[in-house]
Structures are given as structure tokens and as C-alpha cells.
Amino acid sequence: MSMLSSYLTLAAVLFCIGLFGVLTKRNAIIVLLSIELMLNAVNLNLIAFSKYGVNPSIAGHIFSLFTITVAAAEAAVGIAVLIVLYRSRATVNVDEFDELRR
């Protein structure tokens, strides 16, 4: 049990760091990195539960593999979008990107 809680604590700390980064950083690249951190925190949780949870099963592994794949795809798309944005706006500051409002 203590094993599980230490994994969960680590995951929670990682998640909070990621969340903090997402909410406060102005640089879009850092925001993206922070999102990766959060995803990894979730992965950690999934693995931890699949090993030490109430009903240990393979499902957690599979889901974390999914997540990694999706995260990779997301990073690829995200960076691509960022590059396009940088080309048109010459900035990666998220404060400048408020197109949704209009």
C-alpha cells in the first residue's frame, strides 16, 4: 500500500508542477512541455494502479501506452501549430493568441 501511495504522491507532485506550468507560463513551448508533464503524471498513476491497485490487471499498461502515443501525436501537432503561429506572428507568447475571443 505504501508503495502505491508514494507513486501517487510523486504523480500528484508531477501533475501539480505541470498544471502550474500550464497556467502561469507565457511561453507556448513551456506550456506544451508542462502538458507532457501532466500526461506523464497520469501515466504514472495508471501504471501504479495496474500494479498495486485493488484489481491488478493489464488494462493500466495498455492505457498508458495509448496515452504515450497520443501524447506524442499531440506534441507533434502542437509543435507544428506553434511553428506556423510563430511564422505568422513572430512570437510564441500565449497572451497574444486570443483569436478565440473574436
Place this chain on the structure above:
Amino acid sequence: MLDNLPVLSLIAFTPLIGALIVLLLPGARSNWLRATAIIFTLIPLVLVLLLFAVYEPATGGGVYTEHSTWLTIPLNKEVLDMKLQGGVASFNLAFDYHLAVDGISMPLLLLTGIVSTMSVLASVHIRKRWKTYYVLFLLLLTGIYGVFLARDLILFFIFFEVTLIPMFFLIGIWGYYGREKAATRFLLYNGLGSAAMLISFLILIVTLGFSVSEGSNFLYSANYDVLLGNLSDPNALANIDTGNSRYFGFFLSDNARWGAFVLLLIAFGIKVPIFPFHTWMLRVHTEAPPAIVMIHSGILLKMGVYGLIRFAAFLFPEQLQSWTTVLAVLGVINILYGAILACVQREFKLVLAYSSISHMGIVLLGIASLEEVGLQGAIYQSVSHGLISALLFLIVGSIYERTNSTNLSDLGGLAKAVPFMSGILLIAGLASLGLPGLSGFVGEFLSFLGLFGSMKILTAIGVLGILFAAVYVLRSILSITYGPLPERFAEMKDARFIEALPMITLAALIVLLGVYPSILTDLMQNGFNGLLEQIQTRMGG
């Protein structure tokens, strides 16, 4: 002859078929479109008349009931199983396709058939986008017939909503200058009413509609008859206050009953309309095209009355009984408020709009009486007002086409230029002010008679309304038809055949109902038995 036909479905859905056919026709051929629309308005009328001919008041319309399961949605059985600790074989939510006719809906079906036919004939005044117009018109008809036929809460709700959308466009596209605003108002108010109705219906379905049949088949039903049956069955779960037992969730407590009742009152009160929810219909009356106002004032308002009786009264007789005074006061307010305001209007259409409010107040008095006389009077008044206001707006349309105005100060002396139309207008006006021998009197008299037994003073105040009715009717109609004829109207032509036909028909029906009221009262003979019995048992118990 009718026994082998799904006659009720045919009544409800032939207009829809008509709408589809109109869709396929080329839009430029106005004559084809009009003919198709007229045919598909006439078919339901003929069917309704046939139904009327074979309808036996003593047995009700039971023979013609159409009942089949429409939608069954399996619900999460495990949850209920857990809650009830096992023994659940099936757990479903069922909506039925259930159409039926009885003494309450029969008169209104007749009214719908007649007024819609007259309205489609009066649609000659429509000048643009015929195809869309007739499609929407026929769609509207399906909705109206459906409302009066449906006996499943959800089915009723769907038909009710089906009337809203076509109506919105019919007002918004073919109306006068303020049409968009009027259409929006119409939709907002009625949408609000529909929301209230839906909430109330949902409450009812999950409580009154809940039943357990043999073999632990648990079912939420939206069927009106099931609801009514459960209501009067003391063993139904909805009627047993089980406290904290496992059946707790299905109990319809007193407070919940009141809530649902008041929601229904608001939902249908907006439609009727009851003061202070009436302002939307003023705009509709003034801005919508006359043919549509015929439908609106003639039939749609009666859907409110029908709903009040069918749902609020039949499902909550107890609540209604303790609120009769409230209802009667609202009715009296409607009568006097509408009448006095009608007395000072300068615009004929507004006079008629306020007079509708006043007349619907009389309907409320009839309902508030909870006496058979009064209830029949309420329906009678609805039918009669439907015919009268349809006739009045028919003439308004014809007058507007010729004079481009319905303002009282612009008009005058039309009896000289268009004697036939003026004569019919006078008949309609006299009917509206409750002249005996015309249909308005019977409805008013029966409603007053019913309520007078229990609330003498209130009725007496309400009766004052017929005095004001005389004032506003004569004031407006005489200033249109009597007096010197202005030069510019000297060349006016009297009604064409296509205009005269519906006018004569409606006027003849108004006279017929005024002279021989048994046509309708016999029809309604057993319509209210269920309600009255319930009230009596409750009084006794």
C-alpha cells in the same frame, strides 16, 4: 366503415403527407399548390365529420383508439436491482403511440377541421412564397390534430412543439411590419410554456407513470391512461407515502403534485392566455397574416384550454378544487381586463385580441366551476369563440386587402360599399357579444351557470364582461360599417365567392350552434365523467 381504418392516424397525418406532396410540386404553380393544400385540409375535415357521424357519446370513442408501443428504452437494470435488492426482470422507459378521441376532444377536432378549412381558403390573400407557406400550414395542421388526439405525454409534447415551429415562420415571414418581433415573442413565451410542461411531464412520468407488472417488469410509462389509472388506484406507488422505504423515489408527494400542477397551469395558461401572460398574443393578433390568426385565435388558444382540462384538471382534481377561487379570480380578471382594454383600442385587430382575452376568461370560469355544466360550457365557449374569431379575422383580412387599414378611425360606412361583408361582420360581432340565438351566448351562459352555483359574487362580476363586450363590439363594428362612407371606398367590391363561402359557412355554424346546442352538448355527455367521479370520491373520502 371507419372501423377498419386507422382513422385517427389518418386525421393526424394526412396533412403531413400533403406537406410532402406540396414539397414535390413546382413552386411557381400557385394554383396546384393551393389545390393540394385545400385537398389535404379537406381530407381530415371529412374524416372528422365521418367520425362525428358515427361517434357514440354513450360509449365514447373507445372503438377508434389506436394504441401501440412506440419507443421502449431499456434502463439501467442493475441500479434498480441494487436499490431494490434484487428481483428486477426488466426495467424500461416506454413511450406509446396512443391516439384516442372522447367527448372533450371531439368538439375541438370538429373546430380544427372547420377552421383550418376556412383558413386555407382565406389564404388567397397570401402573396409570396406559396410553397413554403402551404408546407408549413399543413405541418401546423398535423401538429394541431395530433395535440387533440395524442394520449401519451411525450407524443402530446411532440405534437405541441410541432405546432410552434411552423407558426413561428408563418408569423415571421408572412406577417405585417412588426412580424419578426411578434414571431420571436411568440416563440419565447410558448417555449417557456413548453419547458414548464416538459418538466411537469417528466415529474409525472417518473412517479405516476411508474408501474410494476407481473413478473417484476418495471416500467416508466408516459401513457396518459396509465397515469390516470395510477392516479385513482390507491395501491399505486405514486399514491403511497412509503417514507424511507425502497420505493420512496416513486411517491408523488403533495408538494410535488402542487409543483407539477402549477407548472401545467403556467404552461397552458400562457397558451390560453391567462393574465399576465397575454402580451405575446396581442402582437401575434396584430402582426400575423389573417389566415394564420384564424388558426391561432380559433384553434391554438384552445389547445391551452384543452391542456388545462386534459392534464391540469383530470390529473390534479384535488389541487384544482382547492384553487377554483384562484382560477375564477384569474378568469374574472381576464374578462374585465380584456374587455375594458378592448373598449379603448383604436386598432380593430387589437380590439379583437383583447376580446379574445376576455372570452378566454369565460372559459376559465367554466373550468373553475368544476360542474359538468361549467366544464361543458368551457368547451362550448372554446368552440364558439374559435368559430367567431375565425370569422372576424376572415373579414379583417378581406377588409385589409381592400382598404389597407384596419384602424377604426380610417374606416367607416362600409355597409354602403360592402353590404354583404358588413352584414356578416355584424353577425360575428353580435355573436361575440353573446347574443342569444348565436353560439357565443350558449357558451357564456353555460359557463356562468356552472360557476354561479359555487361562486355567486365572482360570477356576477364576471357577467359584467358581457356589458363591456357590447360596448367594444358595437363601438368598433359600428365605426367600421356605419356612418358616412369616405370617398375613397366608394369603388370597393364586395366579397368574392372564395371569400364569401367561408364567411357564410362560419356564420351558418355560429347560428346553428346558437339555436341547436345539443349537437355539441350531446357529444360531450360523458366526456367529464372521469373527472367528476374523482372529485366526488375525494369529496366523499
Place this chain on the structure above:
Amino acid sequence: MSTFFAQYAWLVPVFPFAAFAILTAMGKGMSKTGAWIGTIATFASLVLSLCIATERLSGNAEDYSNQFTWIEIGNLKLHAGFEVTNLSTMMLVVVTLVGFLVNLYSQGYMKKDERISTFFAYVALFTSSMLALVLSDNLLTFYIFWELVGVCSFLLVGFWYQKPEARAAAKKAFIVTRIGDLGLLIALLLLFWYMPGHALDFTTIHNVFDSQGGGAISTGITTLIALLIFLGAVGKSGQFPLHVWLPDAMEGPTPISALIHAATMVAAGVFLVARTFDIFDASQVAMTTVAIVGAFTAIFAATIGLAQNDIKRILAYSTVSQLGYMMLALGVGSVTGAMFHLLTHAFFKALLFLGAGSVIHSVHTQDIREMGGLGGKMKITAWTFGIGALALSGIPPFSGFWSKDAILTAALDKQPILFVVGIIAAFFTALYMARLFFLVFVGKQREGQHAKESPSVMTIPLIVLAILATVAGFVETPFNGWFGHWLTGGDAEHHASGLVMVVSAAVGLLGLYIGWLMYVKGTIRRDAVSSRMPGLVTVLERKYYIDELYQWLFVKPLQGFGKALELFDEYVVDGIVRLSGYSVSALGRLNSRLQNGQVQTYALTAIIGIVILIVAIAGRRFW
């Protein structure tokens, strides 16, 4: 005694109704024929009515009634039916007789009107409704036809619809009588719920209220019902304070004034009270009210009649005054007197109106100051009009004398003050009739007026009515109580009162004499009164300012109230709706500020929301 014809009494109103239906269906296509259809139908009714009357004259014929269920709801039944009694028989004869004569007369009077067939259609509808009203066996049927005669009166008053005055008069006639109808309707509702078995027929009403001690209905309710019924009668019979419509109703064609606004419809109020007399008899308050209102109306209208200049308006106020007499008679308990006066009044007042119509037809004015010396040119009209005037003034042996005498005798028995009022009113009556007659028919002829006698189709009705106005009084004299016995079935309770006869004849003659002195001889100057008391004359000319009073008391406030309500509707009721609309959109605008386009802000909001949710859910566990 057989009741053969009585069984077919329902046919009496059917004839004119058929005429109405034919005339309406055929439309304008039959101007001359149409007039004859109406006349012939009324004649058929007259013949049948006379047959019914003959079979009942012997006295002991049983009342015949027949009814059917009109509406049946649950166990409640509303009936419609007809009943032939001596009272209704008398009314049948009066209505059909006057109706027939007026029809005949109108052939001449309305000859040049292009809507003559419409006119006869309306008259036929009126005659039919009036006859049905008379025959009704219950109050509901009665009420239905009561309203129908009202609407016919409205249509005929407004017959010349292009005149704004006619429009106003028609509207006024309908609305003012509707006030009375309201009373009758409420009385009807009250009766329906209080009568045993919800019976509304006159026979049951008679039985219930006649027993008095039965206690089926309390005195308070009885009084209320009686007063409400009386309100109906006040409206229809032009009693104070609802008399204002009747003089204005003179805007209608003159034959209509004779038929509806003198002989038949306005007498329906008296007939109603007589028909439901048992209710009144059971309530002292109601009786007193009827008597006082009647007496007051009699003298009140007579004084106004003194100062009017329109020939028809003088007669109209005279009608109001005479109807007041009838009410007075009912109020002092003399149904016989009232019905007797109704009978004689129908004849002589119809005669006077038709005579006035003949004059108007000839000189094309209604102002008596522009007439004069017509007696020479219009002999028949003048003579018959004179007979009518004598009858109205209560000069023996004309019919008005006997009927007025019956009323005054009854009044003296009951309450001397009422008698005095009646006598004074009788004096005024004679005075204004003298003024009318002398100004119109005697004196110098006007320049440029080419008066000539009306055609015989108009004079024959005048002659017939003049004969009737002369002899009709003899059915009931102090020496012969046949009519009263026949009508009420009671004993001939008549006791001659020499005093009353002498006094009433004397004041009648005195009135005529003073009139003669003023308007023919010139011994008394015409402005003798107006020069000394100009204020009084103005008040009389303006009819005591009643119209103005109502305008200020009811019409204006109601209009003001209506306008106020309109503002209320616009700004309060609709304002609340608009306010709720605005507040929703304002709230939306406020919330839209949260949407600043910064994804990070959105995320922060979402996270705050989740945290709150978690705290709430988790917190509940530890609560």
C-alpha cells in the same frame, strides 16, 4: 273549453320569421314584393292570434303549454317552450295588431327607401321575436327573445346607418338596455340555483313564490331576484335612470318608433314584471321600489316632454312617462291596471307616432316650431291625432281615461302620495299634448310648406287605431270589470272611485285648457314660464342634464380607466417581460467578459471549478 288554436300558437311567431328568412335570402331583388311578404306574414299571425283570443274569450279556457328540452347536461335540463295564457293572448293580439298596421303603414312611409326589403326583414324578425317572447313559458326562453327584440330594435334604430346620430343612438339603445339585461341574466342565474329542481318556467315560479310561507327561498334572495328582474324591466321599458336611450332611439324610422318604442318592445318590461309578479309580490321592498321608480319616471319624463321641440321626442318622453304609470300600477299591486294601460297605450301611442310620421312624411321636418296649421290640409291625420291626444291626456270617454283611472285608483288605495304624483303627471301630460297638437295642427300655416294628406295605405291604419283608442277602454271600466277578471282570473275587485274619476278628468281638461290658452288663444303668453324662470326651462330642455351626467360619471371615467389600464398593460405587464429579457441579456454580457480568449484563464476557471466540486463532494462525507 277547447284549446284547439292554442296548440298551434307556436305558429304565430313562425310566420314573420319565415318572412324574415325569405327576405334575407332573396336580398335586394324584391323591393316591393318584399314589403308585401312581411305584411302578409304579420297578417297571418294576426288572424291566428285572433283565433286564439276568441277561443279564450269565454274565460275558462285552460292555459296551454308545451315544451321541449333545449340543452341537456348531466341531469340538468334547460327547456324551451311556449305557453298560452290570457295574459300572453292579450299581448299576442296587441303585438300582431299593431305590427300588422305598422307594416301596412310602412308600405307608404318607406316607399322611397332603397333598402325597403331590409326594413321589412328587420320588422319581421322583430315581430317574430316579440311574439316568441310573449309566448315563452320560461325565463330562459324569455331572456333569449328579450335580447333578440333588443337587437332588432338596435338594427332598426340604426336603419339609416349613414347618419352618425343614428349610429350613436343605436349603440346607446343597445348598451343601455344591456345594463338591464345584465340584471335579468343574473336574476336568471339566481333563480336557476335557488328554485327547487332548477325550474325556470313561469308556472313553477308562480307556485313557489305564491305560497310565500313555503320558505323555499328566503326574503333577502327574493328581494334581490325581484330587483334584478326589475333592473331588466327598467332598461327595456326606459324607466329612470336607464330611460336615456329611448328618446334617442327616435332616430329610427317613425313606424319603428310606433311599433317598437311605443307599443310593444318597451312594454316588454312591464310584461316581464307582470309575468313574474309573484316574485315581486313576495317582497315588500321590491314592490315599493317598482312603485317609486314608476311614479318618479312618470312625472320626471312628463316634465321633460313639456320643453322639447322635436315631435317624436315629445312622444318618446310621453312613452317613458306612460310606462312609468304602468310600473306604478304594478308597484301598487294592480297587474290589471298595468296591463290595461299597456293595452290602451299601445293603441293610442302607436296612433300618435304614426300620426307624427304622417306629418313628418308630409312636411319633412320634426321640429314643431316649424309646423302649424296642418289641420286644414291633413284632415284625417289631424282628427286621428287629436283622438290619440285626448286618449293620452285621459279625457273621458277615450281609452286612456279608463286605464289611467284604474291605475290612479289603485295608487290611491295604496299610498296617496303616489296618487298625487300621478295626478300631477297627468296634468303635465295633457299640457304637453295640447302644446304639441295646437302647435302642429292649429294656427297659421307656414310659408313654403306644401303639406298634403298621406296616401290611404297610411291613413287606414290611423283610422283603425283611432277607433281602437276610443273604444278599447270599455273593456274595463269602474262599472265593468270584465278585463281584470279575464286577465288575472281573480274576482272583479273593482271599486269605482268617483273622486279619482273626477279629479283625473279635471286635471286632463285643465291641462288642455291651459294649453289652448297659451298656444291658440294667446291669453297666457308662451314665454310666460321661460321668461320668469329661464333656468328651469333650460334644465328641462337639456333633459335635466342626465346625458351629460352619465358622460361625466361613467363614460369618461371608464375611458380614463381604460387608458390607464392600457398604459399599465404596455409598461407594467409588458414592461416586466421586457425587463426580464433585458436582465438576461445583461447577465449574458457580463458573463461574456470571462471569455477573454486566453486559454489559460479558461483552464484556471475549469480547475477552480473542479477543486470546488471535489471539496464539496469530499467535504460532504465528513459533514
